[in-house]
Amino acid sequence: MPTLSFNMNCVADFFTYETTKSVVVKSWTIGVINRAVQLLIISYFIGWVFLHEKAYQIRDTSIESSVVTKVKGFGKYSNRVMDTADYVTPPQGTSVFVIITKLIVTENQIQGFCPENQLKCKSDSDCQNPVSAAKGGGIPTGRCVKYNDTSRSCEIQGWCPAEVDNVNVPVMLEAENFTLFIKNSIRFPLFNFEKGNLLPNLTSEDIKTCRFNPTNQPFCPVLRLGDIVKFAGQDFAQLADTGGIIGIKIGWVCDLDYSWDLCVPSYSFNRLDSVSEKNKVSPGYNFRYAKYYKQENGTEFRTLMKAYGIRFDVLVYGNAGKFNIIPTLINTVAAFTSVGVGTVLCDIILLNFLKGADQYKAKKFEEVSETAFPPDTSCSSMYRSNQTLGGRCEEKQSTDSGAYSIGL
Numbered sequence: 202m203p204t205l206s207f208n209m210n211c212v213a214d215f216f217t218y219e220t221t222k223s224v225v226v227k228s229w230t231i232g233v234i235n236r237a238v239q240l241l242i243i244s245y246f247i248g249w250v251f252l253h254e255k256a257y258q259i260r261d262t263s264i265e266s267s268v269v270t271k272v273k274g275f276g277k278y279s280n281r282v283m284d285t286a287d288y289v290t291p292p293q294g295t296s297v298f299v300i301i302t303k304l305i306v307t308e309n310q311i312q313g314f315c316p317e318n319q320l321k322c323k324s325d326s327d328c329q330n331p332v333s334a335a336k337g338g339g340i341p342t343g344r345c346v347k348y349n350d351t352s353r354s355c356e357i358q359g360w361c362p363a364e365v366d367n368v369n370v371p372v373m374l375e376a377e378n379f380t381l382f383i384k385n386s387i388r389f390p391l392f393n394f395e396k397g398n399l400l401p402n403l404t405s406e407d408i409k410t411c412r413f414n415p416t417n418q419p420f421c422p423v424l425r426l427g428d429i430v431k432f433a434g435q436d437f438a439q440l441a442d443t444g445g446i447i448g449i450k451i452g453w454v455c456d457l458d459y460s461w462d463l464c465v466p467s468y469s470f471n472r473l474d475s476v477s478e479k480n481k482v483s484p485g486y487n488f489r490y491a492k493y494y495k496q497e498n499g500t501e502f503r504t505l506m507k508a509y510g511i512r513f514d515v516l517v518y519g520n521a522g523k524f525n526i527i528p529t530l531i532n533t534v535a536a537f538t539s540v541g542v543g544t545v546l547c548d549i550i551l552l553n554f555l556k557g558a559d560q561y562k563a564k565k566f567e568e569v570s571e572t573a574f575p576p577d578t579s580c581s582s583m584y585r586s587n588q589t590l591g592g593r594c595e596e597k598q599s600t601d602s603g604a605y606s607i608g609l
């Protein structure tokens with residue numbers, strides 16, 4: 202055979218179009234199942250994927266945000282009036298700050314040697330135990346010294362006198378009436394969308410008088426601390442006593458297909474350190490800090506404070522969506538493709554469970570035996586590689602993937 206015509210045959214074989222031969226089954230049962238499955242898939246895509254999950258939108262989840270806080274109010278603590286500079290730490294107005302509600306103060310500490318208050322002892326040997334060393338207020342010297350008229354305790358080197366923190370001190374309950382002003386700006390970089398929690402209809406008079414309330418005043422940026430703690434399901438007096446961490450969450454979930462005004466913040470509150478609520482080992486939140494001074498003669502001394510307080514963490518989260526043609530196209534194609542999934546289910550039912558399944562099988566799978574066709578030598582080597590032994594191309598259609606023949 203001349204090489205040219207051999208090649209022409211191959212080219213002609215290549216430029217063909219294969220289409221699937223369909224078997225129409227006129228059965229009510231399978232027909233109803235088929236349409237029901239298709240309806241189910243279509244309604245899932247329209248109802249859930251498109252309307253609920255908004256698959257036609259492109260979503261920006263990388264919200265940029267800044268938070269400024271300011272606490273106002275006066276409290277009374279150990280014959281002193283406490284103002285913002287006394288009880289808020291750090292003072293910069295960050296999104297995480299502590300309102301100190303209880304203080305254990307140890308004044309005039311200097312570097313030296315003194316008895317520790319927790320490690321009682323009878324002789325020096327009681328103070329040689331290395332396990333107890335970590336407990337005290339300094340480095341143990343290993344000596345047992347006089348603590349007061351009736352008892353002796355282990356000596357330490359460090360800031361003296363050592364702190365006594367197992368005492369009952371009052372709580373600054375006025376903190377319940379303090380107000381917290383939150384200024385939050387956000388931006389969705391993908392859409393260059395900017396907004397803040399001070400909505401345009403808020404007047405300077407409102408800011409002075411309004412108090413946040415989820416039902417009446419959901420957009421007031423001034424919150425009463427007692428309310429925040431109550432919304433988080435906690436008791437203020439108890440929380441102020443042990444200390445704790447409260448989360449103030451500001452959510453910005455926006456559909457930018459609607460107007461700018463409809464993108465508004467939503468506030469929610471909860472206790473973040475629920476672990477300290479549920480165990481007795483470390484029930485709450487406290488920390489120590491000190492103020493340092495110098496005497497005339499140059500010796501340094503300090504006032505040590507163990508502070509209990511409520512820490513507030515302002516957490517901002519959010520995402521925004523806007524119509525975009527690419528996700529719309531991708532999801533529409535996915536929806537149409539998925540309608541075809543119904544045929545798999547229908548085929549299983551048709552070929553296995555329906556009355557007359559054998560007849561349907563016979564119609565669906567045509568058997569072609571090898572001997573039915575004479576050897577065809579015009580077949581190209583490309584096709585031959587797909588064929589059974591002997592290099593015969595008994596049927597062109599058999600080059601199809603043949604997924605259904607598994608059922609035979």
Ligand SMILES: *[C@@H]1O[C@H](CO)[C@@H](O)[C@H](O)[C@H]1NC(C)=O
Pocket residue numbers: 374375376377378
């Ligand atoms: C908070 O303010 C209210 C009303 O002004 C007052 O009745 C209440 O005693 C205050 N609470 C505390 C703990 O001072």
